[in-house]
Amino acid sequence: MKVPQGVTLLLGLVSIAVWALIVIQVFHNPMKDRELRLTDLLSEISTAQAEYKPRTAPPYAEYAQKIAERASLWQPLVTPPQAPPQEPDWKTILGDLKILQVIEGDTGIRVKVRLNAGNARGQWLTKGSAVNGATVREITEKGIIFAIVQNGKEYTHTVPR
Secondary structure (H helix, E strand, C coil): CCCCHHHHHHHHHHHHHHHHHHHHHHHCCHHHHHHHHHHHHHHHCCCCCCCCCCCCCCCHHHHHHHHHHCHHHHCCCCCCCCCCCCCCCHHHHHCCCEEEEEEEECCEEEEEEECCCCCCCCEEECCCCEECCEEEEEECCCEEEEEEEECCEEEEEEEEC
């Protein structure tokens, strides 16, 4: 089979064009063009003379003197909190309290207690009774709850049965 002459000529021209594009691409460096453009732009920029001023040390002694003169700087910003009030010493208020007898009646619960060893007979306490400044707040199955108010705060202590 014989190839027509026009097809051969067309294939030859296409191959020459492809080879020409390859050669142009090999020898044409796009980075070189960019380098030339940047060089032109940099040549247009003018430079200015810069002055160098040596840095001097700040007057630290003067600053320290000004700070020391201001007494208000050394005052606390917030007043320190006061110490919380001490809880009463229940051992001194109640002593060696011992429960001798518990009676539950129509009027409520009564408890016979002995405050110290010298008080052999003891005394009867009900809700609201006072003992050395402490008040019986409540008598429960678990014990006697004493309350005392100091500095506007109520403190409680339970003596077990």
